[in-house]
Amino acid sequence: xxxxxxxxxxxxxxxxxxxxxxxxxxxxxxxxxxxxxxxxxxxxxxxxxxxxxxxxxxxxxxxxxxxxxxxxxxxxxxxxxxxxxxxxxxxxxxxxxxxxxxxxxxxxxxxxxx
Amino acid sequence: xxxxxxxxxxxxxxxxxxxxxxxxxxxxxxxxxxxxxxxxxxxxxxxxxxxxxxxxxxxxxxxxxxxxxxxxxxxxxxxxxxxxxxxxxxxxxxxxxxxxxxxxxxxxxxxxxx
Numbered sequence: 122x123x124x125x126x127x128x129x130x131x132x133x134x135x136x137x138x139x140x141x142x143x144x145x146x147x148x149x150x151x152x153x154x155x156x157x158x159x160x161x162x163x164x165x166x167x168x169x170x171x172x173x174x175x176x177x178x179x180x181x182x183x184x185x186x187x188x189x190x191x192x193x194x195x196x197x198x199x200x201x202x203x204x205x206x207x208x209x210x211x212x213x214x215x216x217x218x219x220x221x222x223x224x225x226x227x228x229x230x231x232x233x234x235x
Numbered sequence: 236x237x238x239x240x241x242x243x244x245x246x247x248x249x250x251x252x253x254x255x256x257x258x259x260x261x262x263x264x265x266x267x268x269x270x271x272x273x274x275x276x277x278x279x280x281x282x283x284x285x286x287x288x289x290x291x292x293x294x295x296x297x298x299x300x301x302x303x304x305x306x307x308x309x310x311x312x313x314x315x316x317x318x319x320x321x322x323x324x325x326x327x328x329x330x331x332x333x334x335x336x337x338x339x340x341x342x343x344x345x346x347x348x349x
Contacts, residue, residue, distance in 0.1 A: 125278070161244075161341055162341055163239065163325065163327075163338070163339030163340050163341050163342065164279075164325070164327075164337075164339040165339075166336055166337070169336075179336060180336065211278055211279070213278070213279075222267065222269055222281075222284060222327075222329070222337065223281045223284070224271075224279070224281060225278075225281075226278025226279045226280070227278050228276070228277055228278050229276075229277075229278055
């Protein structure tokens, strides 16, 4: 019972590099989202999706892109990494109807941008 | 604007004593309130939620939370703390008219001492 799987767990980038954080869920959840977690702050929503082919911006979308070609996968792309993007990134999913705030989280990706 | 405050960065409790982790909120309209727990190096896990109804909500691992509309609070409680309850606790809120965007508190580190 895998749940939400994120890869990689750790990543170090140089300023200006691009990369993709992977997220996959096997619970057939319609809703998927990406958050960043910074010290002393609550989680901040980057992007979310309510189903395949549908994405929308959250609170802090700048510098990030997403796509949702399948129900299972929701990758997050950093276009040109900046030190301000150093953070822990979490992917989360839930049912779009009903208990939609019962989010299931991945174990996180710790990203450092030098 | 919606907001959530967790006034204590850290709470220390002796094992076996009752614990309270505080949360206050500000939303327009009726609040939907949530508690999540994060164990070290793990993603967040859902504990409980308040949507409507009884002001005392019971959740996972013996936790409960009390909704107080007049004080705009949603404090997390447990009658008898366990060392294994040591973790980071997050309160979150949204109003009934918003979409999927939860507003998160900064988190409270709970330390249970044997």
